[in-house]
Amino acid sequence: MNDSYLNFVNSPFGGGLVRxxxxPKPEVLRRYRADRPEFDGLIAIGAGREPRLLDALASLVASVGMTSVAHDSAALWVALANRRGLMTGRFEPAEAGSPGKLAALLFDASGIDDSSQLEPLHGFFHDTLRSLGKCGRIVVLGRPPEACASPRQWTAxxxxxxxxxxxxxxxxxxxxxxxxYIGQxxxxxxxxxxxxxxxxxxxxVSGQVVRIAANGTIPHNAPAFDWRQPLAARRALVTGAARGIGAAIASVLAAEGAQVIGLDVPSARDALAATMRQLNSSALTFDxxxxxxxxxxxxxxDELGVDIVVHNAGITKDKTIAKMSxxxxxxxxxxxLSAQERIDDALLAGGILRDGGRIVAVSSISGIAGNPGQTNYATSKAGVIxxxxxxxxxLRARGITxxxxxxxxxxTQMTAMLPFAIREAGRRMNSMSQGGQPVDVAQTIAWLAHPGSAGVTGQVVRVCGQSLIGA
Structure with missing residues (x-):
């Protein structure tokens, strides 16, 4: 669906007028494209007291091939980077008024165990934030509070x-x-x-908190995967796959190498067949x-089993509860909600969803914050959570997340049918000041389905541009 305001404010005339x-001038977001580098530019590293995750950061920087610059708070990084043979330098702030040169800011806060030790966070982001370029990334690393050794560490x-x-x-x-939050x-x-x-x-995806547990670390004997197609040789079932978000999920999973089986209702048979045909995938039609x-x-x-199940199918029948049948x-x-439970019960009981598999369900911000006229929908989506x-x-014993x-x-087509005022409010009431695209949901699901995401389970990730409601 076309966002006329976003297009206008990013035109030469419109940009000058809104200034x-x-x-507000929402930015055209930089989304993944196979024909462009996924990782490039400079990444600034900062750290608090006794950082414990710099080794993991060094492995990451080496893997993605980015060049790092060390903030004064991360003196240990320089020695570590030199030992690893990484390209690194000293952070220099951008001049006032010049475009930011940094692609990302990473801060290791894992060693902070008292509120009195939070000051380096201020120093790092005070110095670096203005040097971060458009569509840049900020990632802070810590330890799960509930696993901390003392109340003060939990607090910090x-x-x-x-x-x-x-x-x-x-x-x-x-x-x-x-x-x-990375567990010990x-x-x-x-x-x-x-x-x-x-x-x-x-x-x-912004303003989110994700926990990685130790018991989900990739086993040493797990099959190797290619970062370019990490889902190769894996089979994925996607419900509600004929169009919209479901079709985008199927497309992204297929691009990641998965063998996709799309499922939708019999009335969507033709649309589903067309979508799956484009992906060289198979289709199932069931209510x-x-x-x-x-x-x-x-x-x-049953014959081949499945590794990934994505519960995307859903409907709305909006009315205030007093008028709802x-x-x-x-x-x-x-x-x-209930269909998800029944399908998972059948796949798990029969061993059709293989050990080490992934289940990803589509909830909604309505299930977190509620929404007038959607008591049924919000109830169902909160139930999904x-x-x-x-x-x-x-499911942990079977390695299933x-x-x-x-x-x-x-x-989507559904949000395009909303009244103008409600549609515009939905677009602007988030930190990105715009609506998301189906591919944004699909890419988040692909990450959760990734073989390297074994430590991420039992979590809800909002794909809402950091909504100002329910965030």
Whole structure:
């Protein structure tokens, strides 16, 4: 869907006009393209007291091939980079009024164990933020507060969330800011997550907090994967795949090397077949709300099994609850929530979802913040979050992760039908001042489905441009 305001303010005439009137000027976001480098430019490294994740950062910088510059707070980085043979230099702030030259800011806050030690965060971001270019990336690394050894350490690490979310709202210019808590012993399983948050794939993901657990680190005997096609030889089921966000998910997973099976209702048979044909993928048509659907889906997948299940199918039937019929309530709950439970039960009981697999469900910002006229929808999407949180511990023994994405305002045929005022409010009420694209949801799901994301489970990641509601 076309965002006329975004296009206008980024034209030569429109850009000058909005500056003179003091109107917001959303940035055209830099999204992943296969014909452009995924990682390039300078990355500034900062650190707090006794940083414990610099080795992991060194491995990441070496892997993606970026050039680092060390802030004064990260004196240890220079010696480490030299030992690793990495290109590094000293951070020099950009001159006033000049365009920012840095592509990313990384800060290792893992050693901060008291609120009195938070000052280096101010020093680093005070010095570097104005040198960060458009669509730059901010990533802060810490330790999970709930695993901290003392209340003071927990307090200091939890404080990082307020910092990161504020940075995302201050920086603007298409810049994202995210926090990654890396558990003790999970350092070797952090690269896929750090790559995602540093790359254009996370263009509409900001203000998020992700935890990486040690028991999900990639086993030494796990099959090797290619970073360019990490899902090669893996089979993925995507529900609601005929069009919109579902079609985008199927497309991105296929581009990552997965063998995709798209599923949709029989009435969408032609659209589904056309979408899957373009991806050289197969199609299944079932009404997932039907009682017999889980067994039918399991039977269709039984011969080869599946590695990734993406629950994207969903409907809306909006009315205030006083005017909502029983059928409208139950239909939304059944398709958006209960069908997911029944399908997963069938696939897990039959061993069709293989050990080490991935389940990713599509929730919504409405399931977090609620929405007038959507009590049924918000209930179903909050229930999806409950599924994720409750099932993660039970699936851990089989190496299966389960996570959810919660989209905000995404430019789709459905949002195009909203009244103008509501549509514009949805677009502007986030740190990016624009709606997201279906591909933004798809790229986030591809990261959660990645073999390197084994330590990320039981989590909900909002794809909302850091919405000002529910964020």
């Amino acid at each position: 003179s009137l003091g109107l 690490q939890r404080a990082l969330e307020g910092l990161v979310r504020s940075l995302g709202k201050e920086a603007r210019r298409g810049i994202t800011a995210n926090l990654v 012993g999970a350092e070797g399983g952090a690269e896929a997550t750090l790559r995602f948050f540093l790359s254009p794939r996370s263009a509409y 997932i709300a039907a009682p017999e659907a889980p067994a039918q889906i399991a039977a269709a997948l 029983d059928a409208a309530w139950q239909g939304v709950i059944d398709i958006n 409950g599924r994720i949180e409750s099932m993660a511990p039970h 389960i996570n959810a994405v919660a989209p905000g305002f995404i430019e």
